[in-house]
Structure formats: C-alpha cells, structure tokens
Amino acid sequence: xxxxxxxxxxxxxxxxxxxxxxxxxxxxxxxxxxxxxxxxxxxxxxxxxxxxxxxxxxxxxxxxxxxxxxxxxxxxxxxxxxxxxxxxxxxxxxxxxxxxxxxxxxxxxxxxxxxxxxxxxxxxxxxxxxxxxxxxxxxxxxxxxxxxxxxxxxxxxxxxxxxxxxxxxxxxxxxxxxxxxxxxxxxxxxxxxxxxxxxxxxxxxxxxxxxxxxxxxxxxxxxxxxxxxxxxxxxxxxxxxxxxxxxxxxxxxxxxxxxxxxxxxxxxxxxxxxxxxxxxxxxxxxxxxxxxxxxxxxxxxxxxxxxxxxxxxxx
Numbered sequence: 001x002x003x004x005x006x007x008x009x010x011x012x013x014x015x016x017x018x019x020x021x022x023x024x025x026x027x028x029x030x031x032x033x034x035x036x037x038x039x040x041x042x043x044x045x046x047x048x049x050x051x052x053x054x055x056x057x058x059x060x061x062x063x064x065x066x067x068x069x070x071x072x073x074x075x076x077x078x079x080x081x082x083x084x085x086x087x088x089x090x091x092x093x094x095x096x097x098x099x100x101x102x103x104x105x106x107x108x109x110x111x112x113x114x115x116x117x118x119x120x121x122x123x124x125x126x127x128x129x130x131x132x133x134x135x136x137x138x139x140x141x142x143x144x145x146x147x148x149x150x151x152x153x154x155x156x157x158x159x160x161x162x163x164x165x166x167x168x169x170x171x172x173x174x175x176x177x178x179x180x181x182x183x184x185x186x187x188x189x190x191x192x193x194x195x196x197x198x199x200x201x202x203x204x205x206x207x208x209x210x211x212x213x214x215x216x217x218x219x220x221x222x223x224x225x226x227x228x229x230x231x232x233x234x235x236x237x238x239x240x241x242x243x244x245x246x247x248x249x250x251x252x253x254x255x256x257x258x259x260x261x262x263x264x265x266x267x268x269x270x271x272x273x274x275x276x277x278x279x280x281x282x283x284x285x286x287x288x289x290x291x292x293x294x295x296x297x298x299x300x301x302x303x304x305x306x307x308x309x310x311x312x313x314x315x
Contacts, residue, residue, distance in 0.1 A: 032258035039250035040270035054113035064222035069241025089200030098213035100190035121274035128264035130188030157296030
C-alpha cells in the first residue's frame with residue numbers, strides 16, 4: 001500500500017494567478033477606472049504627437065494614414081475571431097459613431113495645431129457634462145448625487161485651468177476654441193453610441209468600421225494635400241496609429257465595464273498629463289490656474305474612486 005504522501009506528491013501545485021486574471025477579479029468599477037486612466041494617458045501621447053507632426057504634415061494626411069494603420073493593425077485580431085465580428089449588429093448606429101470619429105479626427109487634429117496642448121485638453125473636458133445629460137436621456141442612466149457633484153467639481157477645475165480671462169480667446173483663437181468645444185460635444189455623442197453598440201458589437205468591430213469610414217471619407221483630401229514623408233515621419237505615423245488603436249480599445253472597455261456617467265470624470269486625469277507634456281515637449285509653462293484646476297480635478301476623481309470602492313464592498 002502506497003503512503004498517503006505519494007498522492008499529495010502527484011497533485012500538481014496550483015498555479016499563481018496571472019496579472020490578467022487578478023485584474024479580471026477586481027470589481028467592475030475599479031476595472032473601469034483602470035481602463036479609463038490607461039486610455040487618458042494614451043490620448044495625451046497621441047495629442048502630443050499630433051501637435052508635433054502637425055507642423056509639417058497636413059491634418060487630413062495624418063488622420064487618414066493613422067486610420068489605415070489602425071485598420072491594418074486590428075485586422076489580424078479580427079481574422080482570428082469568429083466571422084461575426086465582421087457583421088455589425090446595429091449598422092446604423094455604427095455608421096453614426098464612425099461619423100463622429102471623422103469629425104473628431106479632422107477638427108480635433110486641427111485644433112491641436114492651433115492651441116496649447118493643456119488648453120485643448122481642458123476645453124475637451126466639457127465632454128463629461130454632455131455625456132451626463134445625453135446618458136440621462138438616451139441610456140436611461142441615473143445621475144446619483146455623488147456622480148453629479150464630482151462631474152461639476154471636475155468641470156470647475158477645467159474652467160479654472162482655462163483662466164477666467166479666457167486664455168484661448170485672448171490669444172485670438174476664438175474659432176479654434178469654439179471648434180474644440182464642438183469636438184467635445186461630438187466625442188460625447190460618440191461615447192453614447194459606443195455604450196449602445198457595446199451590447200451588440202465586439203470592440204474590434206466598432207474600431208474597425210469606424211476607421212474604415214475615416215479612410216474612405218478623407219482619402220480624397222489627403223491625396224490632394226499629400227506631402228512626401230521621410231522614414232522618421234512614417235515611423236511616427238505608425239506609432240500614432242498603434243497608440244490610437246490602444247486608446248480606442250481602452251475607452252470602449254471602460255464604457256463597457258461601468259456606466260458612462262461614472263466613468264467619464266476619471267478622464268480628467270488626462271489634464272495633468274497634458275500639462276506635463278506641453279511643458280516638457282513644447283515649452284508651454286503651466287501657471288497657478290493650472291495647479292489650482294489640477295487640484296480640483298484630482299480631488300473629484302479620487303472621491304469617485306473612494307465611493308466606487310465603498311459601493312462594491314457593500315454589494
């Protein structure tokens with residue numbers, strides 16, 4: 001008769017959980033926060049790259065080449081998945097979302113070449129207010145008191161960073177500032193559409209068809225204003241496409257995981273990274289208004305995180 005210890009010896013030890021498995025065990029709201037923070041940092045990186053490359057490359061060319069790289073990068077992943085990813089469940093909504101992507105790409109890229117990076121980012125943070133209102137009417141989400149307060153406090157921080165005197169308007173860039181506000185509203189509409197599409201379509205489907213429409217819409221103007229690129233510029237555009245793919249995927253995951261009105265305020269953290277990138281790469285020095293606004297923004301995001309953790313523990 002074999003000793004009992006031999007049975008234990010033949011039992012394979014439990015494998016430690018991988019980072020992905022540990023991440024998936026986190027509460028939904030905590031994972032949504034992580035996705036949004038990741039997306040925000042990637043968008044800051046993309047904005048800095050667009051601002052730098054916009055000095056020598058037309059906006060239409062940048063947007064088109066970036067979307068081509070996005071399509072080519074995501075296509076292998078789609079081919080490995082089921083054929084259903086190529087058949088959108090709600091093509092009408094997908095087309096509408098793609099249209100918002102075209103507007104955000106063209107107008108958003110143009111604004112980045114005209115205004116300081118931190119101020120473009122600050123103006124874009126009117127988006128959560130648009131999202132909160134749109135989500136109330138189109139998604140049926142409830143606006144709880146702490147979410148409403150966090151959104152308003154964060155937006156107050158945005159206004160402080162813009163400076164009550166209106167830095168962008170004082171610089172003679174009123175049209176660019178209004179265009180940036182229009183981009184913020186368009187992005188909010190896109191978020192609502194993504195939230196509706198997430199119930200029927202895979203994130204790769206949403207990203208793929210959105211960027212296909214960008215390419216088809218901008219191909220003619222891109223060809224008309226085309227400039228020859230050197231190896232370094234091609235490498236930067238390739239990187240821009242990959243960063244764009246990662247940021248879109250992270251945004252979609254964030255809004256799939258939690259309510260849009262909950263996730264949106266955490267994007268305020270991008271304002272801090274944008275101010276840092278503007279200072280380091282473009283010599284755009286933050287002032288006292290930037291510091292004060294950043295404090296309000298970080299405070300609102302932190303309070304949301306604490307509230308989310310308490311809610312998950314109670315449930």
